[in-house]
Amino acid sequence: MTHYVRTKDAPLLPPPASTTGIVGWLRENLFSSVTNTILTFIGLYLIYLIVPPIINWGFLSAVWTGEDGDACRSEKVGRAVGACWAFVEAKFGQIIYGRYPVEERWRVTLVYVLGFGALIPMVVPSLPYKGLNALFLLAIYPVVAFILLTGGNIDIGTGFWIGFAVLVAILLGVAFFAASVAKIIELRDGIKGVAMFAVPFAAVVLVSSADLGLAPVETSLWGGLLVTLVVAVTGIVASMPIGILLALGRRSQMPIIRLFCIAFIEFWRGVPLITVLFMSSVMLPLFLPEGVNFDKLLRVLIGVALFSAAYMAEVVRGGLQAIPRGQYEGAMALGLSYWKMMRMIVLPQALKMVIPGIVNTFIGLFKDTTLVLIVGLFDLLGIIQLNFTDPNWSTPSTSHSGYAFAAILFFVFCFGMSRYSIFMENRLDTGHRN
Amino acid sequence: MAVSEQADAAKVALWNNPRFRALLSQAVLIFAIVWMGYEIVTNTVSNLERQNIASGFGFLENTAGFGIIQTLVPYAEDSTYGRAFLVGLLNTLLVAFFGIIFATILGFIIGIARLSKNWVISRLAAVYVEVFRNTPLLLQIFFWYFAVLRAVPGPRESLSAFGLFFLNNRGLYMPAPVFSDNAYIILVAFIAGIFSAIALRWWAKQRQIRTGQQFPVFISSLGLIFGFPIIAFFAAGMPITLDQPELSGFNFKGGMTMIPEFASLLLALTIYTASFIAEIVRAGILAVSHGQSEAAHALGLRVNPTLRLVVIPQAMRVIIPPLTSQFLNLTKNSSLAVAIAYPDLVSVFAGTVLNQTGQAVEILLMTMGVYLIISIITSMFMNWYNARMSLVER
Numbered sequence: 001m002t003h004y005v006r007t008k009d010a011p012l013l014p015p016p017a018s019t020t021g022i023v024g025w026l027r028e029n030l031f032s033s034v035t036n037t038i039l040t041f042i043g044l045y046l047i048y049l050i051v052p053p054i055i056n057w058g059f060l061s062a063v064w065t066g067e068d069g070d071a072c073r074s075e076k077v078g079r080a081v082g083a084c085w086a087f088v089e090a091k092f093g094q095i096i097y098g099r100y101p102v103e104e105r106w107r108v109t110l111v112y113v114l115g116f117g118a119l120i121p122m123v124v125p126s127l128p129y130k131g132l133n134a135l136f137l138l139a140i141y142p143v144v145a146f147i148l149l150t151g152g153n154i155d156i157g158t159g160f161w162i163g164f165a166v167l168v169a170i171l172l173g174v175a176f177f178a179a180s181v182a183k184i185i186e187l188r189d190g191i192k193g194v195a196m197f198a199v200p201f202a203a204v205v206l207v208s209s210a211d212l213g214l215a216p217v218e219t220s221l222w223g224g225l226l227v228t229l230v231v232a233v234t235g236i237v238a239s240m241p242i243g244i245l246l247a248l249g250r251r252s253q254m255p256i257i258r259l260f261c262i263a264f265i266e267f268w269r270g271v272p273l274i275t276v277l278f279m280s281s282v283m284l285p286l287f288l289p290e291g292v293n294f295d296k297l298l299r300v301l302i303g304v305a306l307f308s309a310a311y312m313a314e315v316v317r318g319g320l321q322a323i324p325r326g327q328y329e330g331a332m333a334l335g336l337s338y339w340k341m342m343r344m345i346v347l348p349q350a351l352k353m354v355i356p357g358i359v360n361t362f363i364g365l366f367k368d369t370t371l372v373l374i375v376g377l378f379d380l381l382g383i384i385q386l387n388f389t390d391p392n393w394s395t396p397s398t399s400h401s402g403y404a405f406a407a408i409l410f411f412v413f414c415f416g417m418s419r420y421s422i423f424m425e426n427r428l429d430t431g432h433r434n
Numbered sequence: 435m436a437v438s439e440q441a442d443a444a445k446v447a448l449w450n451n452p453r454f455r456a457l458l459s460q461a462v463l464i465f466a467i468v469w470m471g472y473e474i475v476t477n478t479v480s481n482l483e484r485q486n487i488a489s490g491f492g493f494l495e496n497t498a499g500f501g502i503i504q505t506l507v508p509y510a511e512d513s514t515y516g517r518a519f520l521v522g523l524l525n526t527l528l529v530a531f532f533g534i535i536f537a538t539i540l541g542f543i544i545g546i547a548r549l550s551k552n553w554v555i556s557r558l559a560a561v562y563v564e565v566f567r568n569t570p571l572l573l574q575i576f577f578w579y580f581a582v583l584r585a586v587p588g589p590r591e592s593l594s595a596f597g598l599f600f601l602n603n604r605g606l607y608m609p610a611p612v613f614s615d616n617a618y619i620i621l622v623a624f625i626a627g628i629f630s631a632i633a634l635r636w637w638a639k640q641r642q643i644r645t646g647q648q649f650p651v652f653i654s655s656l657g658l659i660f661g662f663p664i665i666a667f668f669a670a671g672m673p674i675t676l677d678q679p680e681l682s683g684f685n686f687k688g689g690m691t692m693i694p695e696f697a698s699l700l701l702a703l704t705i706y707t708a709s710f711i712a713e714i715v716r717a718g719i720l721a722v723s724h725g726q727s728e729a730a731h732a733l734g735l736r737v738n739p740t741l742r743l744v745v746i747p748q749a750m751r752v753i754i755p756p757l758t759s760q761f762l763n764l765t766k767n768s769s770l771a772v773a774i775a776y777p778d779l780v781s782v783f784a785g786t787v788l789n790q791t792g793q794a795v796e797i798l799l800m801t802m803g804v805y806l807i808i809s810i811i812t813s814m815f816m817n818w819y820n821a822r823m824s825l826v827e828r
Contacts, residue, residue: 029553036552043554256460260467270809271802272766278784279802282794286481287474367570374773381573388580396585403577407569414568 057082058404065089072395084393084401091387095405098223098383104215107148108226114141115233123420125427138237143204149230151216156209164205168198219297223378225409227297231304231369231379236362238305243312248342250317261313268310273368276303281375300372308365315357319350352428359421363414381406478795487792494519500786502777504693515787522782523804529696529778530765533703537764538757540704541711548716559712566709572770574706578698579774589685600679600686606697607679610690617673623666624659631655695776699768707764711757718753719745751823755816762812766805779804 014020018027030040061079063072066086074081088095097105118137121127146152175190222230249261268276280303281296288294294302323346331341351358373382384402387393448454482489494516501511506524509517547559566574584603586593592602600607631654638649667674679689722745730740771778772785784801788794 029551032551039550039552040554043552043558046558047554254456254460257463260463266810266813267806270806272769272780272805274769274772274780275784275798275802275805278780278788279798282788283798286478286794289473289477290480290484363568367568370570370572371770373572381570381576385576399581403573403581406573407577410570410573411565411568415564418568 057400069393069395069398072393072397074396081395081397083404084395084397085405087387087393087395087398087401088405090393091384091390094383094387095224095380096226098226098378099221100217100223100226101215101221104217107214107217111145111148112229114144115229139200142237143207147208147212147214149217149222149226150219151212151214152208153211153214153216154209156205160205164198164202168194171198219295222297224383225380227372227377227379227382228366228369230297231301231372232362232366234301235304235308235365235369238301239308239312239361239365240358242305242309244316244347246309246313247316247320250313251320265310265313268307269314273304273307273371274374276307277371277375279303296375297377300375300377304365304369308361311361311364312358315354315361316350318357319352319354320346322353323350355428356421356425359417359424363417366413366417367410380409485792489793489796491796493791493793493796496791498787498790500790502782504696504777515791518787519779519783519800522777522779525776525782526765526768526771526778526780526804529699529703529768529771529776530761532700533707533764533768534761536700536704537707537711537760540708542715544708544712545715545719548712549719563709563712566705567713571702571706571767572773575699575702575770575774578701579694583694583698589681592681592686598676598678600681602686603694604685604691605694606692607686608690608692609676609678610688612675612677614673614675616670619670620663620666620673623662627659627662630662631658634658693776695771695774698774699771699776703764703767706767707760710760710763714753714756714760715749718749721752722748754819754823758812758816758819762809765808769805 015024018024031037059082061082063077063081063084063086066072066084068090069087070076071086072081072084093102093105097108100108118133118141122130122133122137171194172191175185175194176187178185179187179190246261246265249257250265252258252261277300280299284294284299284302327345327349328341331345336344369379370381372379373385378386384406388399388402479489495514497512498515498518499511500518502509502518502521504525505521506528507517507521509521544559544562547555548563550556550559586601586603589602589604592600592607594600598609634649634654635651638651642648677688679686679691726744726748727740730744735743768778769780772781775781779801784797788797791797
C-alpha cells in the first residue's frame with residue numbers, strides 16, 4: 001500500500017531572498033509601494049539638499065584657526081569660506097567664563113569640576129553613596145560655589161547677628177513652651193530642632209562672610225555658560241521644594257491655602273517669562289524699602305525660581321493625582337501624620353513617577369535662560385551675540401558660526417538630558433502600570 | 435454615647451485638634467499675605483514719590499510721540515499710549531494667529547511623517563523634532579533674523595519670484611489686492627458657498643440614513659465653497675486687481691510688505707512649536723490602540739474611513755488638550771519679539787512706553803493681565819472640551 005500522506009517533515013526552505021537581508025529591508029521600508037518609493041526619493045532629495053552644504057560649510061571649507069577676522073574673509077584667504085570656527089576659538093574663554101577676570105577663572109573652573117564631578121556619580125545608577133553625594137550637592141556645594149564665584153566676604157554687619165540671636169532665643173522659648181506647658185514635644189527634641197536650623201544657617205553665613213582671601217567678583221562680570229548654568233541650576237533647585245509645597249497646597253483641604261496656591265500657580269503659568277524678567281528688573285526694586293538693593297542677577301534668579309516653581313508644582317501635582325487613594329488611606333491607617341505620610345509614602349512614589357516631567361521642565365528652563373539677555377545679563381547666547389560687534393571679527397560668516405556653536409552647545413545639553421530622562425523612565429518602570 | 439464623645443474631644447489638646455491647626459495655618463498665611471502686601475504698597479508708594487513718577491492709568495491718554503513700524507490700526511506719533519497698547523496687542527495677536535495656523539499644519543505633517551513606515555521619512559522627521567526642540571527659541575529667532583533675513587541683499591539686488599514677490603533686507607514685498615466697488619459680490623458668493631455646503635452635507639446624511647447610498651460630500655463642498663466665488667469673480671467683471679510692488683528710488687512702493695521682524699518671528703515660532711506639536715500628534719495617534727483599527731477593518735471599513743471615523747476622532751481626544759497648551763505657549767513665546775524689536779505688546783508697551791513713562795507697575799500689570807486673560811480663556815476652553823470629550827465610564 002502506498003502512503004500518500006507524508007510521514008516526514010518537509011525540509012525547511014530559506015525565506016525568499018526578497019524578504020531578508022538588505023534587499024528585504026529596503027523593499028519593506030523604502031519601496032513597498034509606489035507612494036512609498038516616491039516618498040523615499042523625496043526624502044533622499046531633501047537629505048541631498050541639506051546635508052552636503054552643511055558638511056561643506058561646517059567642515060570642508062571651514063576656517064579652524066586664525067588670529068583675527070582676516071582668516072575668515074574670503075577675499076583675504078582667496079577661497080570660499082564656510083564656518084569661521086576661529087572666531088569661536090578666539091572667544092572661547094568669554095563663552096565659558098563671560099568677562100570674569102582671567103586670573104580668577106580657576107575658581108569658575110573649580111566650580112564646574114566640582115559640580116560635574118558630583119553630578120556624574122549622582123546620575124549613574126550603579127555608583128554608590130547617593131545619600132552623601134546628594135547632601136554634598138544640595139547643601140555644601142551651593143555654599144562652596146557661592147563663595148568661589150563671588151569671592152565670599154559678604155558684608156553682614158552686627159545687626160544681622162543680633163537679629164539672629166533674638167530669633168534663636170524666640171524659637172528656643174517656643175520650644176520650651178511647647179515642651180513644658182503644652183507638652184506636645186520633648187524638650188530635648190525641641191532644642192535639637194532649633195539647633196538643626198540655627199547651626200547650619202549660622203555656619204553658612206559665617207563662612208560666606210569670612211575673608212578667605214578671594215578677590216570679590218561682581219556678578220555684572222559673570223557671563224557665558226557660567227550665567228546660563230547658574231540661572232538654570234538655581235532655578236531648578238529652588239523650584240523643587242517650592243513646587244512641591246505648592247502642589248501639596250493645591251490639593252489641600254484648607255480652602256484659603258488651596259485658593260492661594262491655585263492663584264499663585266495660575267498667575268505664573270499664565271504670563272510669559274519675559275514679563276517676569278521685566279518685573280524682577282524694574283518692579284521688584286520698587287517693592288523694596290529705600291536703601292535695600294538687590295543684585296541684578298539675584299533678582300533674575302528670584303523671578304526664574306518662582307516662575308519655574310509654578311511649572312514644577314503642576315508636574316508634581318500630576319504625580320500626586322496618579323497615586324491611588326489606597327496609599328493615602330493605608331498611611332493614615334498606620335497613624336502617620338500628614339507630613340510623615342507625604343514624606344515617606346506619597347512623595348517618593350509621586351516624584352518617581354514624574355521624573356520625565358521634571359526633566360522636561362528643566363530642559364525648558366535651560367533653554368529659557370537665554371531670555372536673561374533681554375534684561376541685560378550676558379548668558380551663553382548673549383555673550384556670543386555681544387561678540388559679533390567686535391570689529392576685528394566682523395566677517396560674513398561670524399554670526400552663522402556663533403549661532404551654530406551656541407545651538408550645538410544647547411543641543412548637547414538638552415538632548416543629553418532628554419535621553420537621560422528616557423533612560424530613567426525605563427529603569428524606574430516597575431511594571432505596575434496597566 | 436454623645437457624652438463620651440464630648441469627653442474624648444475635651445481630652446484632645448487645642449493644638450492637636452486638626453480643625454484648630456487648619457484655622458491657625460490659614461490665619462498665618464492670610465496674615466503673611468496682608469503684611470507683605472502692606473509692605474509692598476507702602477514701599478512702592480514712597481519709592482515712586484521719591485523718584486517723581488506719576489501713578490494711575492492717566493498716562494494712557496498722553497501722546498506717545500514714537501513711531502511703530504507695523505500697525506494694523508491707524509496710528510501716528512501723536513496718538514496716545516492707549517492707542518500704542520492696542521497696536522502692540524493686535525501685533526501680538528497677528529503673529530500668534532498665523533503662527534498657530536502654520537505650526538499646526540507643519541506639526542501634523544511632521545508628526546504623521548514620524549509614524550510613516552518609510553524609514554527615510556520617519557528618520558528625517560525625527561531629526562527635525564530633536565534639532566528644533568532642543569535649541570532655544572530665542573537662538574532660532576536670532577538666527578532667522580540676523581543670520582538669514584538681514585543677510586539677504588538690499589532693495590536694488592532684491593531676490594524676486596515671478597516678478598511679483600521681492601525679498602530684500604527691508605522685508606518681503608508682495609502684490610496687494612485692490613478691491614473695487616462690486617468686490618463684495620465675491621464675499622457674498624463665498625458665504626453662499628459655505629451655507630450650500632452645509633445644506634448639502636445635511637441632505638447627504640439624510641439620504642444615507644434613508645437609502646444607504648453615500649455622496650462625495652467633501653469634494654463637492656470644496657467645489658461649492660471655491661467655485662461660487664470664482665464664478666462671481668468673472669461674472670462681476672473681475673473686480674479685484676493686484677497692486678504690484680515696484681522699485682522706485684531706494685525701496686519698493688506699492689503692494690503689501692511683510693517686515694523682516696515679523697517674518698523671522700513667525701518662521702521661528704512656527705518651526706519651534708511645530709516640533710512640539712509633532713510629538714503631541716504622534717503620541718495621540720499611538721494612543722489609539724491597535725485593536726480599534728483591526729476592529730474597524732473587521733467591520734469592512736477600508737483604510738480611509740477607518741482613519742476618518744475611528745482613529746482620528748479618538749486620537750483628537752488625546753491631542754487637543756496638549757495642543758491648546760502649545761497654542762498658549764506660542765502666544766506667550768511671541769513676547770520674545772522684544773529681542774528683535776518686532777512691535778508686539780511687550781516690545782511696544784512694556785518696552786518703549788515703560789521707558790518713556792517709568793510707570794512700571796501699571797504697565798507690567800496691564801501686560802501680564804493681557805496674557806493672563808488669554809490663558810484663562812484657553813484653559814476655560816480646555817475644561818469645556820475635556821468635560822465634553824471625556825469618556826463616560828460606569
